Amino acid sequence: MITIEGIKQVANQGPYAPNWQSLGNFELPHWFRQAKFGIFIHWGLYSVPAFNNEWYSRNMYIQDHPEFAHHVATYGSHTEFGYKDFIPMFTAEKFDAIQWAQMIKDAGAKYVFQVAEHHDGFQMYQSDLSKWNVVEMGPKQDILGELKTAFEAEDLHFCASSHRAEHWFFMGHGQEFESDIKEPMVKGDFYWPAQPEPDNQALYSEPYPSQEFLDDWLFRTVELIDKYQPELLYFDWWIQHDAFKAHLQLLAAYYYNRGAEWGRKVGICYKHDAMMFGSGIVEIERGKFADAQPFYWQTDTAITHNSWCYTTNLDYKATKEILHDLIEVISKNGNLLLNVGPKGDGSIPDTDQRILKEIGDWLNINGEGVYESKPWRKAGEGPTKVVSGQFQNTKRYTSEDIRFTVKGEALYAFVLEAPTDGKVKIRSLAESADQNLPEFHGIVDLVEILGYTGDLSWTKDASGLNISCPELDSNFPIVCKITMK
Template sequence: MDRSSYLKQIRQTIERGSFKDDWESLSRFEVPQWYKQAKFGIFIHWGLYSVPAYDSEWYSRNMYIQDSKAYNHHIETYGKHADFGYKDFIPMFTADKFDASEWANLFKQAGARYVMPVAEHHDGFQMYKSEVSTYNAFDRGPKRDLLGEMKQAFDEKELVLCASSHRAEHWFFMSHGKEFESDIREPLEIGDFYWPAAPEPDHHDLFSPAPSEEFLEDWLIRTCEIVDVYQPKVMYFDWWIQHSAFKPYLKTFAAYYYNKGEEWGTPVAINYKHDAYMFGSAVPDVERGQFAELKPYYWQTDTAVAKNSWCYTEGNDYKASVEIIRDLVDIVSKNGNLLLNVGPKADGSIPEEDRQILLDIGAWLHANGEAIYDSTYWRISGEGPTQIVEGQFTDGETKRYTSEDIRFTLKGSTLYATVLVYPENGRVAIRSLKSDSHHFAGLIRKIGVLGFKEKVNWERTSEALILQTESIASSVPVVFKIELD
């Protein structure tokens, strides 16, 4: 690739487009309607780290940290790092059981509306055909354009293709391999798999030293190449792009990408963390966490089916599917989307545990999806005693919801009240809809329950809207459909 020519092309696209690379112009961004209606997407962490399937998707970094768990495991399993380094996993990454159509069918059954594969993780291996580097899945390993195959299969199932880039952290991700005799040796040049392997920032000062201009331009080129070739409708950026050195490049990319969306006639969006983007210029993402209250702005949480890792590792600690369903309802009621990660094995097969969780979610959405898809928030997100711990990395503990925990979504004149834990006696009291409620003083015309044919007996008192069912028993959330007047 002629890098200077490509950078010039990026600049020309911005010059002729309506979005410019400044915060004032980028603040005109509007969250796409299709994205706000979709509510539920699938994240995919799949790459070279799926071969060792040990520790986590950070294996490429941790295996070079002397005396770490991954370092010792690597020596015991594969030998010394000088003889078998991370690059030697490339021929072992065969993807011989990968079938994009099977993935698409499963994600469709799960009720997902968009899918976001990690196009490049911190390890620097591209999961797509690239002109930037030969260290990609088309030129090496499986020798297939994996992202391209996904795009075709997802398009056929009307699943929106999105993409994630975690390239930013590659600036320092492989650096510990320089501290002892390993396969990471100087000189490293642009285009090398391990380049640049710069010193890792001290945890007391995560933003020093700054990445070089050469690395930042390479980041921009790689990211724009994904946009140009695969036309993802959302681009997700992981941690460390909030570094001040990235700011000019983040603005350049956003202007380029938003202008490209206008050229395609399809609105696009960017997901970001940690104030990498100016508020209002993209969609904020909360990693492995939620908000305690309804937000007036649109947001997303990304989490995984496993508590311990994003990628497949042997012995993953899986969440219960009902736990994820309850979180989905809570997130949507607070004006957000859920991006749920699965971790395929190195051969491209999806573990049975991941598959079953997705099918369980899909079964619930098949019966109750009208309360989720195309919905919006109500005056309040819900009621009940369970307090949500707000912020990132708060999903390690299972939330202890009760039958009093209810979440609301709205579609036109229909209010959906989802009871997160259905009571055995079938009696539900919605205090927010009592007769003199300041949340809703209008009339209730009709009440039904999704997925069940049973009639709902109800009365509205000064204490609550009392709902009574006789035979409904459910281990998953139950949705009442309340028609307002």
């Protein structure tokens, strides 16, 4: 049985303690820095209505929202058919954890985050704290447990995310009119606590989450840790609220100490400075840093522009756009976490499968410049610049936009847009008589383009390293491997 006293005992047993001073000793798992590319999976009850995005459970109760009108037109009155009534429809009859694991491995990913509980409060795992979970309802199978087994069988690192914090207010709009969300509500109810929604940027917004809710959040997260032993945890945005600070430090110390018991380093991915810098992994949603960072970080983005879960109106990204994201991130000392959204029945959409296969095919050729690489002395060159921050627009790159990584004796130059004339110029490798001016003084021994078997020649002069590959034909970024003496 989970108790506050038991949590505090583990949190204080060392090597960590529940304060930022101690948690600042956090050490990044070695495998994470080497992995570079992971998969996020948003699959849950919201995948059944499959309308607009994964916030359906909130938006269907907002009276001027498209989801509200859609819900009434499709399912009827909110008093007769509420969000909970999707549960019997969530049968996951085509779910195959082994197939998922093989597809993700073939895509070249090294780790996977499954959403264990989204804002809607429906748990994708077996829980002793709530009956509203996939073992007791809906699919009636332990989705998270099956995925853990399948992923680890393919040597994929198993990770999990919790979005429970936002449940404090996520169903609150349903109390503004006649619906199936109504008082009295008590702990244990599916929709509880359904409080008024705050400004999501307000760090001190009222009403503050109650002690009862905070303890419930803590207990659910501890249960997730102990039952499934994820190698990383991911928290969505609302844990930066002031009310979570004490519980978050307690939870982090508990988790990191559990990791020490298991004999492996674990970590927490967080947004918006919810945790003190240095106590976990900095996360950026749908964005990047403009320059290489001295700390390791991760960006999470989706395979589509408009949703994290499967819907019937998905706006998919091009595979090249996703590869651009991956290259930008790894050149700046980070990892890319790419989200896919299975259908409500558990099948993976054909377009997702195609994109993942194309990424995997590209990584099979170019992965040596990706996995286990490090940033070079500069992240890249070229006219196209990105802006630091979340939710940044996609850039249009040119053949002059080049990003760098380094590993062993080789510098890898990623040409983001393959040149149509077969000519590449890397200006950062220019020669100069003035030893104080150029960025590079090393001796180039060999130049190759990964996966390219045509004619290739190269020269090095005051303008840069000039590569000619007249037979080059690629729709995706190319990677020049420059081996040094």
